[in-house]
Amino acid sequence: MIDSSMQQFTFVAANKLEWREVTAPKIESAGQAIVRPLAVTRCDLDLYVANGTVPMKDKPFAFGHEIAGEVVEIGDDVTRVIPSDKVVVPFQINCGTCEFCQQGYTNACSSVPRFSAYGLAQSSGRDWGGGLSDFVLVPYADAMLVKIPQAVSLPVAASISDNASDGYRTVARPLKERPGSPVLIVGGMAQSVGLFAVQAAVALGASKVTYTDFGSERLAHAKSLGAEAIEVQYGSDTPVTEQFPIVVDASSLREGLIYALRSTQAYGICTGVSAPGRLINGLPVAEMYMKGITYEVSRVHARAKIEAVLDCSQCGKIKHLDVITRILPFSEAQQSITDPDTKIVFVRDEQ
The missing domain is CATH 3.90.180.10 (Medium-chain alcohol dehydrogenases, catalytic domain)
Structure with a gap:
């Protein structure tokens, strides 16, 4: 009762x-x-x-x-x-x-x-x-x-x-469509979602999982889960050294999203787990258009x-x-x- x-x-x-x-x-x-x-x-x-x-x-x-x-x-x-x-x-x-x-x-x-x-x-x-x-x-x-x-x-x-389901869905469908592809996870404010995405990408057969972040503890955590961890201080003009067919934006930051989109290779897919601001100036829309990339953003179903x-x-x-x-x-x-x-x-x- x-x-x-x-x-x-x-x-x-x-x-x-x-x-x-x-x-x-x-x-x-x-x-x-x-x-x-x-x-x-x-x-x-x-x-x-x-x-x-x-x-x-x-x-x-x-x-x-x-x-x-x-x-x-x-x-x-x-x-x-x-x-x-x-x-x-x-x-x-x-x-x-x-x-x-x-x-x-x-x-x-x-x-x-x-x-x-x-x-x-x-x-x-x-x-x-x-x-x-x-x-x-x-x-x-x-x-x-x-x-x-x-x-x-x-x-x-x-x-x-x-959160665990959110991290999973960011890579599950893209890796099913492109088996074995390398994955980039742009970490940050969506703290656990980015790490759950690392776990899912490793488990689902990504050939390489790269995790970027500005937080040292999260970087160490991602490395322990099987990712190559790289410290990046996100900015609108942060250099992009490599592009990936599958990218996850878990930064929840305007600058992180821009970095994620610029890191997506031609005809790749970038999945966002949050909307970092209602209106964002500086999105590389022309570059996205020329490369033909897909940007998907939504809450997890x-x-x-x-x-x-x-x-x-x-x-x-x-x-x-x-x-x-x-x-x-x-x-x-x-x-x-x-x-x-x-x-x-x-x-x-x-x-």
């Missing part, structure tokens, strides 16, 4: 997040489920929201969106999970039946407000709850929830709800990628735990949420 109230980690203002008592969710329709979060990884974006780098209105909202947990209650029409199942909760809300969901574009589900996600209420205008809570309501349980294989740990499963990434983790092809830098109890979220670690995981204290 779920109590009428629960504890929720709440964004109040930049550098001010606190635990609050709020009304607990209830099942309101037959296709819903309630999940008790057991592990919640800090998304790369969460750090910048929490510390004010990405400004938010000072309007409280539930925090945390990379979730692995336990099903505690289901509606009458739910058939794919039962109470006690351990599940990944994809960070985006998606119905599974609309035209976009049917095509695998779960980021663009048309049944809910645009950009609907856990822990990011200010994007969609609706608070769907957050991972750092006693419970979360899953509105489309059969479409969204994915059972966690026994061989996959809860911290790893939580990361697969967003998380639900569509989760099972493939879980499979890679289950068989040991990708050791996602090697990207995680610290595991802490939920009770330390308030004092640790803005720590500079690359990838923090919060686990329920009694786990």
Whole structure:
């Protein structure tokens, strides 16, 4: 039985997040489920929201969106999970039946407000709850929830709800189309996504994985994962010494994006994991045109990628735990949420 109230980690203002008592969710329709979060990884974006780098209105909202947990209650029409199942909760809300969901574009589900996600209420205008809570309501349980294989740990499963799947998708399709190609990953502010991309590129057979960054710790981390690590201070005119058929921009910086695009060889593909600024001057559009390169930028379609990434983790092809830098109890979220670690995981204290 779920109590009428629960504890929720709440964004109040930049550098001010606190635990609050709020009304607990209830099942309101037959296709819903309630999940008790057991592990919640800090998304790369969460750090910048929490510390004010990405400004938010000072309007409280539930925090945390990379979730692995336990099903505690289901509606009458739910058939794919039962109470006690351990599940990944994809960070985006998606119905599974609309035209976009049917095509695998779960980021663009048309049944809910645009950009609907856990822990990011200010994007969609609706608070769907957050991972750092006693419970979360899953509105489309059969479409969204994915059972966690026994061989996959809860911290790893939580990361697969967003960042690990994001890193994977940046190289999976390009390497399938161009097997064995060398890959460049332009690292930076999307700290863990860039490193997850390194892991995926190595695992999926890239002949060479090069990782650039301005942060010494991330460079060392990328090298330990199998990349050639090169320090680069990104600028609009930073020299490009080599071009690659597959490039990932995980810098989240204007200058990093320009460097990534200029590093993409003729008819190559550059995938961006974020939009570093609404309008960017200095993009090498003429050069992109002459070389005929493809630039793809979007949020990951998380639900569509989760099972493939879980499979890679289950068989040991990708050791996602090697990207995680610290595991802490939920009770330390308030004092640790803005720590500079690359990838923090919060686990329920009694786990």
